[in-house]
Amino acid sequence: MNIVIFEWRSYSSLFQRINLGIQYIAASLRKAGHNVFVNVFEGQTVEEVYKAVMSFNADIVAMTLYPENKKVVYELADRIKKENPEIVVISGGHTATLYAAKILKEQKNIDIITYGESELTYIDICQRLEAGKSLDDCRSIYYRKDGYIKRNSPRDQIDDLDSLPLPAEDIIRTLNNSNSPNIFTSVSTSRGCLGNCDFCVSHRVSKAVKYSRWRGRTPKNILEELIKLQQSFPDKRVVVEFVDSSFEDPDPRGKKRIIELMDLIEKSGIKIAFSFLTRAESWDAKDAALIKRMKKLGLFSVSPGFESGSDNSLISFGKRASVENNLNAFDVFSKNGVDVCGLIIMFHPYVTFKDLRHNADFLVKVGVAYRPLSWLHSLYVFPDTKIFQRIALDGLITGVDESDFEYTYMFQDGRIEKLSALINKINGLDSVRRFENTCDKLAYELRLYEVWKDMYEEFEKISDEMREYKTRYHEMADAVGKRLYETFNTLIDAAENDTLSHIGDNIVKEWDTLLSDNQVRLEQQWMSSRLKLMRKGIKIL
Numbered sequence: 001m002n003i004v005i006f007e008w009r010s011y012s013s014l015f016q017r018i019n020l021g022i023q024y025i026a027a028s029l030r031k032a033g034h035n036v037f038v039n040v041f042e043g044q045t046v047e048e049v050y051k052a053v054m055s056f057n058a059d060i061v062a063m064t065l066y067p068e069n070k071k072v073v074y075e076l077a078d079r080i081k082k083e084n085p086e087i088v089v090i091s092g093g094h095t096a097t098l099y100a101a102k103i104l105k106e107q108k109n110i111d112i113i114t115y116g117e118s119e120l121t122y123i124d125i126c127q128r129l130e131a132g133k134s135l136d137d138c139r140s141i142y143y144r145k146d147g148y149i150k151r152n153s154p155r156d157q158i159d160d161l162d163s164l165p166l167p168a169e170d171i172i173r174t175l176n177n178s179n180s181p182n183i184f185t186s187v188s189t190s191r192g193c194l195g196n197c198d199f200c201v202s203h204r205v206s207k208a209v210k211y212s213r214w215r216g217r218t219p220k221n222i223l224e225e226l227i228k229l230q231q232s233f234p235d236k237r238v239v240v241e242f243v244d245s246s247f248e249d250p251d252p253r254g255k256k257r258i259i260e261l262m263d264l265i266e267k268s269g270i271k272i273a274f275s276f277l278t279r280a281e282s283w284d285a286k287d288a289a290l291i292k293r294m295k296k297l298g299l300f301s302v303s304p305g306f307e308s309g310s311d312n313s314l315i316s317f318g319k320r321a322s323v324e325n326n327l328n329a330f331d332v333f334s335k336n337g338v339d340v341c342g343l344i345i346m347f348h349p350y351v352t353f354k355d356l357r358h359n360a361d362f363l364v365k366v367g368v369a370y371r372p373l374s375w376l377h378s379l380y381v382f383p384d385t386k387i388f389q390r391i392a393l394d395g396l397i398t399g400v401d402e403s404d405f406e407y408t409y410m411f412q413d414g415r416i417e418k419l420s421a422l423i424n425k426i427n428g429l430d431s432v433r434r435f436e437n438t439c440d441k442l443a444y445e446l447r448l449y450e451v452w453k454d455m456y457e458e459f460e461k462i463s464d465e466m467r468e469y470k471t472r473y474h475e476m477a478d479a480v481g482k483r484l485y486e487t488f489n490t491l492i493d494a495a496e497n498d499t500l501s502h503i504g505d506n507i508v509k510e511w512d513t514l515l516s517d518n519q520v521r522l523e524q525q526w527m528s529s530r531l532k533l534m535r536k537g538i539k540i541l
Contacts (some may be wrong), residue, residue, distance in 0.1 A: 001126050003029055004053050005038045007064040008072050012042045015184045015444060018175060020243065021093070021118070022064060023167035028119040031165045034126060038170050046072055050079050060126070062090040065103065067403035070095075074107050081109040088129060092118055094201055095405055098383055100142040102404075104149050113142040116154055117191070119164060157212065161191065162221040169232055176236075181539050182448070183236045186243045187225055189261075190216040193245035194252070195279055197307075198318030198386035199345075199379060202245065214250050219261040223268060230270055237452065240274040247276035248283075255282075255290060262290075265297050273451040275301035280329040280342075281321040291336045296454065299338055300447040304329045306342035309362020310355040316348065318386060323362065330366045339447045342366055347420045348379035348387075349396045349409045353496045356416075360488050369481030372515060373436055375488055376427040378420065381407040419495035422504045429508075431515040438522045442473055445526075445540045452540070462538050469529045473522075480518055487511065 005022045019040055026038035037056045041049050053061055053076070061080055065073045077089050090112045096103060097115040104110060112135070114121050121140045128135055135143050139155035158164065176183045192214035193202060229238050248255050265272070276299075283291075283304070291299070306326045308314050314321060321329075326342070333340050346359055363369040381388050381397075382405075391397055391409055398408045411417050426432065449466050453459040487507050494500040533540065 001059040001130060002035045002057055003037070003060045003062065003122075003126070004056050004058040005036065005062040006041060006049070006053070007039075008041045008044070008049055008069050008076075010043065010068065010072075013175070015239075015440065017184075017241070018171045018186050019064060020167055020186055020188050022062070023169075023171055024164060025062075025119055025122050026168040026170070027165040029122055029126065030168065032123045032126070036168070038168055039174055040171050042175065046075055046079075050076060053080065054083060058087055059129070060088045060090060062092065062122075064093045064096075065091045066093055066095040067401070067405040070403055070405070077107055077109040088112065088125075090114060090122075090125070098201070099405060100151070101149055104142060104144065111143060114140055115142070116140045117158055119158070121155055157191075157215065159215065161215055161217045166225050166228055169229075172229075172233075180541060181237055182239050182541065183229070183233045184239045184241075185229060186241045187222065187229075188217075188243050189222050189247070190214060190244045190249060192249075194249045195246060195320065196318060198316075198390070199381070201380075201382045201385060216250065216257060219257060219264050222261055223264045223270075226265070226270055226272060227268065230272070237448075238270075238272045239448065240272055242274060242276040244277060246279045246282070248278055252279065252282035255287070258294075259290065262293060262297055271298070271455045273298045273300050273448055275299070275303070277303045277305065278329075279321060280304040280306060281325040283329040283332055284325075285328070285332055288332055288336055291333060291338060295337050295451075298451050298455075300451045301339040301341055302333055303341045304333075306330075306344050306362070306366070308344050308355070308359060309365075310351075310358040313345070313348065313351060313355050313359075316350045316387070317345070323358070326362070327365065334367070337450060339443070339450075340366060342368065343371075343374055343377055345379050346375060346377050347411075347416070347423065349391050349394070349411055351411065351416060352413060353416070353492055356492050357489065360485055360492070364481065364485055367477075367481075369485050370477040370479075371436065371439060372426070372432045372484065372511070375484060376423055376432070378424075379409075381409060383407070415495050415498060418500050418504075419491060422491065422500065422508065426508055426511050429512050429515070431512045431519065435515040435519040435522075438519050438526070441541065442522060442526055446470055446473060448540055458538065461536050462533050465529065465532045465536075469525075472525055476518060476522065476525075480514065483514060484511070 005026055007019045007022060022038055026036045029036045063073045063076065073091065080087055080089060089110050091103065091110050092114040096113045100113040100115065103113060112125065118140070124138050128138055135141065137152065139152055142149060142151050172183060172185045192212065194214055226240065248258060251257055304326065307317055307319055309323055311323050314323065330340050344359055344362065346356065363374050368374045381391060388407060396409045396412070398410050400406065401408055411420065446469065449459065487510060490503065491500065491507060494503050
């Protein structure tokens, strides 16, 4: 069969994040003998996507659906069915799983929604459609029959992840800049998470499958994928984000699986840069030797999932970590040369002014106070998560957002409502996105240099330039972070004293000007530094 699988995004990502879910499905379908076109469309119009999809003469079109792309997915489903009613339209992903019945009722031109791990489900669907068989006992799908929406029983999870083919590389080639010396991609080494955060939608999705549990690929199988990436892109430096919910699972104390993988990477001699997601409570000073070793083998960044600088908020989120755990993790990674990226959830229904002040102090301590999004995140509430149940029981749910997928809420302390509204206004500024994108670019360049300089001799000749580059960047970060900290605390004081209306608009303007001006300066700095490096024959990004 001819199958099109894709995701549509309204934006172009700076360091392209691929969609491993559809890449695994595509690889599995190809292994089963099907023709598959798989892609991530970034910023293309509906018309452009429609023409690309229809040019493949597809029997099945599958689209990833989430709140931000709902309208486009619905419009494409309408146009595809209007052109050819025989095409089977499928959707999947976390949002589709959570709202399957709602989506099928709203959008009559989506035929099937898959839930759970979908590699085997897609193969099963294709076999049945080719043979003209019923979908009645096809597991892990919602579908229509005789005018009714039906949910079939769940498919068992895949026990042996090594049995899956390596994910298709089409999207890596599509999204990465051919002029860059790097390819940016993602690798999944496991499925599931041993954490149990109250806000996490992944646990709600996994409830669809009985006996859901953590499963991991063997280090040998992971290494095969890393070697394959290097072989597929021999003229590129490979940058990998390990996208496991927590890289240290299933052994957060001993970390034997990580150690075995590092042994294999070191023995193989491959050169990669990598980052990973983790839980803060899994790391402290005793892990310093392992972190130093990982840094030597390519580790440049970690995301510990701090979530808050307030112990009260961490308890509200069902986090195991304390603020002390968060700071210990930050210290052990940063002191051993690994960049730490940890945003927090600033606003949630139970946040207090004391919590907000603790958060502000925490952002300074972990070095991200200059990043505006660090100050602007609010809790996303999805159905049937533990925190949703608590908020609903406390009578704080106020409805749904414009996508009809995420729940809105009020705050226990009504004064924070006005502060949150003002922060949302700041979050809507174009200057916030521009500044964040520019910071991402410069920060990535500085992080990758710290890895590549130890792997490639030619990077030695730019050490002076990079030292100056780093100094100027951190001077900017310190100045911007200091001012954002000061103004945020001013907003907290004003909200607490019910005088926010007197200063709010002025601070919004100040943030806009501060971020706009510094974004221009950073772009100028980046261009100047880039030219200096290129004169010496070095290109980092």
